[in-house]
Amino acid sequence: MGYIYIFGTIFFTVYGQLILKWRIVQYGALPELFSDKIAFLFKLLFDPFIFSGFVSAFIASLFWMAAMTKFEVSYAYPIILSGLLLLTTLLGIVLLDESIQSGKVVGILLILLGVFVIYSNSPNIS
Template sequence: MGYLYIFGTIFFTVYGQMMLKWRISKFGSLPADISEKVIFLLKLLLDPLILSGFLSAFVASLFWMAAMTKFDISYAYPFMSLSFMLVFFLSIFLFNEPITSYKIIGLLLIVAGILVTSQSA
């Protein structure tokens, strides 16, 4: 059951990031003028799907608290790196972001780090 808590944390974290990116990109760039920035950010905060991204972060926190009852943080936290991988792949398919050799190398290093840190002593 503990792994379900970790993966719940990852799922809701990734959902929140994807939702924020998708919705914010619909609103355009942050204006230069300070008063326009405030209005822009208030509009973002009133968007129901952006609010769902914030709620998702809260739910992810609840899952993380549950995970902390099952695992040492030094064991569980490296699994959070899986969120980087999911965001990378989803950003390619959902937002047409570029794939670079540096990003691939970085992902391979993340996977190696997860494998090393998840080993029992």
């Protein structure tokens, strides 16, 4: 049951990151003048999709707190981090047309291998 909390943390974090990136790109670059930056950021804040990204981050934090009742942080965090890295990268490529380089692929594979090594002989549920 505890893994549902890890999955929820990953899902809602990835959703928030992707939705923020998708919508912020629609608004263009951050202005140069400080007053224009503030107005720009407030305009972003009131975009319903961007707001949903913030809500999603809050929900992800609730799932994270629940996960902390079931797992040691040293166990749960690497799983979440590798899941975030993998899903955000893949979905960024597929949904946002982001670039992929061989170095990025190798780096992600090395991180996933490292997480596998960490868990190959680790107790999981506290």
